[in-house]
Amino acid sequence: MKAEIIAVGTELLLGQIVNTNAQYLSQELAAIGVDVYFQTVVGDNMTRLQEAIRTAQSRADIILFSGGLGPTQDDLTKDAIAAVLGRDLHIDRLSMDKVEGFFRDRGVEMTENNRRQALTIDDATPLKNETGLAVGNALVQEGKYYVILPGPPKELKPMFEQEAKPWLLQHALGGSEMAIYSKMLKFAGIGESALETKLIDLIKEQSDPTIAPYAKEGEVTIRVSTKAASEAEALIKLNAAEVQIQQRLPEYLYASEDVPLEKVIVEWMGRLGLTVGAAESCTGGLVMEMLTSIPGSATIFKGGIVCYSNEIKKKLLNVPHDYLEGENSPGAVSPEVAQVLAEQVRMIMDSDFGLSVTGVAGPGYSELKPVGLVYIGIAERGKKTEVHELRLNGNRETIRIRSAKAILYRLWRRLVENEKE
């Protein structure tokens, strides 16, 4: 079954609100095995709304509408659908009782336009609105299914869940139990195109489960999806695909659900009772901000120092003066300084791990070192400190995010390696 979602509202076309209804409905439809092929947004305009309905009829079996059910003259959705289908509208008695009761209970006189909220297309099934006044509709005509929902998410979600979904399952999906199941595989320490190259044959040739890379700010994700009659049946296929992918990219797959790397680290260290501190120069606090964004980080993160100036690197982190200044000094952006920062902050925080980042985020640069040159260090109690050189591209923000993700990746690898020992 192919579906199209039509959101109605000029406020969407003006960018005053974002279309979260389309996202919600798409997720819900995927979960019951309905493929959404198009999402459309159209304004509160009778001609263009009818045009959008006719376009959807030509390419979808199920058309879901959100918005335009309110009391004002701008709310045209049911009128437009009725016109396209050649049907009339009537007042649904139960819904009208509810609208009238609402005003009576508040001692407010009901204005005439509120009757519009009880309008129902002839021979449609009214969909009850538990959290608002406008009634929804569901109907079938010439093999096409129409589901009409209100715009406010707090009305649309319960109406979809309690009224529209059961109606669709019974009428459009005829009791068929096939649903789409997906698994998100999350990767760190590898770019999107390198990852795709390693999996290109699977992405191109495999049709069940399907394997698709997709980009999300600062992260690389693979979605593995299959249609199945039950979750158990789906999991057999999804897990087999995950094993296959994992074998090709053993060093980079950090989670089989949609979580950020810092969450995996915080939870893992929490289980082992490990702690970490950080000394940040060019990232300016971003590594610590990422770690502490995770609830529960207080048990693993003790604190850290943002040592933006050389003065603070010397004073608080004991970086030797001749590492920072003088003709033959390695300079603040150097493996030597990354090592001292990681080791010193670990000792100061008395933590199991110490992380450091020092680099040139740009746009300015110093010491004849290029923008994007970054050193990251990771110290561990009783072990040798490791330092990595990064050469990153992008603007200041991108370089800072990639540097922070890189040190978190190294920390995660260290946890993996330690567990093997």
Place this chain on the structure above:
Amino acid sequence: MKAEIIAVGTELLLGQIVNTNAQYLSQELAAIGVDVYFQTVVGDNMTRLQEAIRTAQSRADIILFSGGLGPTQDDLTKDAIAAVLGRDLHIDRLSMDKVEGFFRDRGVEMTENNRRQALTIDDATPLKNETGLAVGNALVQEGKYYVILPGPPKELKPMFEQEAKPWLLQHALGGSEMAIYSKMLKFAGIGESALETKLIDLIKEQSDPTIAPYAKEGEVTIRVSTKAASEAEALIKLNAAEVQIQQRLPEYLYASEDVPLEKVIVEWMGRLGLTVGAAESCTGGLVMEMLTSIPGSATIFKGGIVCYSNEIKKKLLNVPHDYLEGENSPGAVSPEVAQVLAEQVRMIMDSDFGLSVTGVAGPGYSELKPVGLVYIGIAERGKKTEVHELRLNGNRETIRIRSAKAILYRLWRRLVENEKE
């Protein structure tokens, strides 16, 4: 001019991400007088993408595309448009140099699929990508304007602002004498609804210039717009409206252009040669991360300490033990601790200002203090330290962002007050 926005990506149709690009582009197009009549979302599928393009051709003069410009086999946008328009594609030399340079600088071998990111439709204008690798395109054919933008918002926004908008103004809107001019007024220290209440008569009744509140993550913005024949003529009207708004909200208007508060602070302190340090508990580094996100922050920001644990508050910031522990102690989330943190970090960093944040970001809480209770402190050399109590609503992320913005607002107010003296 009628426009349609086509967002391309199966992840949108699966509801994995929300279509914020459509919102952004709709706002931007409204601001230059272009009416968006439809927004469409279509998956990474050649047939349906071509179908969506043909539908858009039948009902719009300007078609903007977002997404599907990446290196993978799923990225089909340019191929589909070229096919519909009967054109070929070629590799844009400048863009290819950038892609190759990216991999060379990182010492990583470029995989062949990355060449796709430099693809350009024959006779199209390449749109530079400042923050990524995929080149955009703009072209005219048979009186229709096509603008092709990348999917990641951090690439799409600068490309639209710097490349696509000027192209549209010149080519698609070139004939019109009147242009829309806007001014963005930025506010801090006040919520959106409080701000709207103070300006409701202007927002509702004034038609030239129009005054519209504009939501953006964690910020409050008013856009003042007018149609005029010249910039000089527009500025007279825009400046008069700004003065009127400023008189009603004198304490909150921090800029007349679209810049974050931290940028205003960094530049102001830079001019005066002032410095700042920070001690952060619940914000975990976010205040410092915001300040250091601004180029040039190295001259005003020396460093700071994330004192997530009580142990570090005592050890590095000299918070007295009996402030933190014991039956009658005020506890870590208290005005007393906020004051000590601000004063101590100012002394440690030897800076003009010291900032502090300590609070309960949730979801867990301690000391019988509610989630959202936050104390912020600001110490200044030779002046009395001020401490403010905040009672914030929202989830962990929201509380952290609002706390960070609140201390930056207080620092900005202090700069304003000092200048008056």
